[in-house]
Amino acid sequence: MSEPSGPTMASIGRVAGVSRQTVWNVLHAPDKVRPETRARVERAIRDERYRPNRVARSLRTRSARLLGYCMEPRGGPDLNPVQDRFLHAVTEAAEARGYHVLLFTTQRGDPGRRASSRGGREDDRLDGYAELLAEAAVDGFVLSDTTVDDPRQAWLHERGVPYAAFGRSWSDGEDPGPWVDIDGAAGVESAVTHLYEQGHRRIGFVGWPTGSGVGEDRVSGWRRGCERLGLAPGPLARGDNTSDTGQALAAELLDGPDAPTALVCVSDVLALGCLAELRRRGLRPGADIGVTGFDDAPFAALPGVELSSVEQPIERVGADVVRLLIDQLTGEPPAESHIVLAPSLRVRASSIHPTTDPVTP
Amino acid sequence: MSEPSGPTMASIGRVAGVSRQTVWNVLHAPDKVRPETRARVERAIRDERYRPNRVARSLRTRSARLLGYCMEPRGGPDLNPVQDRFLHAVTEAAEARGYHVLLFTTQRGDPGRRASSRGGREDDRLDGYAELLAEAAVDGFVLSDTTVDDPRQAWLHERGVPYAAFGRSWSDGEDPGPWVDIDGAAGVESAVTHLYEQGHRRIGFVGWPTGSGVGEDRVSGWRRGCERLGLAPGPLARGDNTSDTGQALAAELLDGPDAPTALVCVSDVLALGCLAELRRRGLRPGADIGVTGFDDAPFAALPGVELSSVEQPIERVGADVVRLLIDQLTGEPPAESHIVLAPSLRVRASSIHPTTDPVTP
């Protein structure tokens, strides 16, 4: 059970014939040590394969050098490719600054207290965020999948807990803390512009139900794009984020009074439903009706799908979120606290009008 | 900078008018404390929102209660839905036993030493696994995406580092350590059986290049299934895991001497390519040619795809891997060290023969 516990500063000191403080100096203030001594200590460090014990360091410095990240359970088939890439980016960026990511989950939704499990009496058992904090297991949190007025932001802000979020808070008044987000409006607008260039003049929008900050942001990009290009905004249909809904909404728009020749969709899943509806009607995506999605989900690039989509620079988001968070932890002056990154359209067959495309000389 | 540091055992003891050891007893050996005293201490713990400091505990017990997991960078569009779900399952299972997951990445492939970055001189800088170990930052590792004779297993085994893997080692002789894996052969065999029941008698296989343990396991399930059903194994084609390759392989098989009426594919990505080739030829998946995939990737369920696929019980795998690992850490008697779980076929349109299906009364 009791492992023979690796080398310590003391053991290195013994080997090198110096005190453990000299070992510390060699590691943290090398110029304060005479070259011969330093060489001797460095040699011992290498021979013994010494590495400072992270736990002991954390206890002393009161910093675990760990960033908490809550994994939301994926309900149903997850078509969102974002979480994986984001986590990888966050992990890599954190490592570059000597931090690691600690994963956790929460069963109940909100952070804060929750009812006791025994007797129904009020209890102070704390949920995931509060628990890790109280245990001093992490120094701060990385948030993602933030929603309108996300309770987590306010909760963390009130307690002065360092955090940084992927996704703005969308709150009207308050500004709880630092975030990085994608400029969804700009992304959608670029899709509108692209479709315009492909010859479309009647561009519809397939969106989510009202109330979602992300969704309204994207709608506004569609409106703005149409306006800028001198187009009357085409018809708009809304529904929840499933491809079945997308199919129904596409049918609704195509059968409506002023049928669009192109559909800009708020998500790839909805866009996929649109593609299905086009196929059902014998219409060719791109050639007959232009379609674009948002997210650049993995399936967008598949043969037989070939969906044009707005791609989010997730790796960049992860790196920036980590920077925002760790700068707080190290007391660095916060250069900026809100970062908006521009996404870019990936053009595929679903939005290319063959005749408009100047391929043949 | 210096946070006013939350409550400690000592401060709780002061509030409750007892020594900090009594506080410890209340937490770890409640029956050793007189009920009144205990009540007083418990009340103080709640009032102060005390939670034991994880870092201090770790230092003392020499156990970080952290499991390391290396995030492999995803090359290109990742169509594999597994990592996300697996990580979530692992995190949840770990939490249930008081552990958390620590994420890290490695730039270089193999664990072990790597060349110095300065001067080319041999250096003892250690990579991700070794580093976390030397720093005592984790107690063990969870592996996934293991390959044939994965170097990580041997490396960890040699050093006596606790670990558990998702994926058997596929090594011929040695048995480096505990793993959980999916019975790929059984999964494929169930696909063969299902296609047989749909009326197919000539069943081809679309596989990966030889040499992959996972791939050969699945091929063997196809052979076994055909044999058991008294069928001569249909034609076999191999290629790398892209849907373009899948399309080419499907064409090869369908144009070959004894064209199959059904295609069992080693992966969903290859199966998707097969579906594309069928569509190109005006053949209907299911009705004309049965197709099955493996993994139950998110896109398999999409409308317009409807691919039958062998689904892996990832959540179960995650839970079992964690159990195998933590049992080692706590010195529990290892009940078993190799767990093989049965996957199950999810039947969708791509493998259902309409006339064979007894729907109409």
Place this chain on the structure above:
DNA sequence: CTGTTAGCGCCTTCAC
């Protein structure tokens, strides 16, 4: 049952 005592490995003044 309760309190005393001694570290875990590191960081950080302070003397020599």
Place this chain on the structure above:
DNA sequence: GTGAAGGCGCTAACAG
């Protein structure tokens, strides 16, 4: 430049 001493918060063996 180098060494000595104290403490972060917890665990654990031992006395009272």
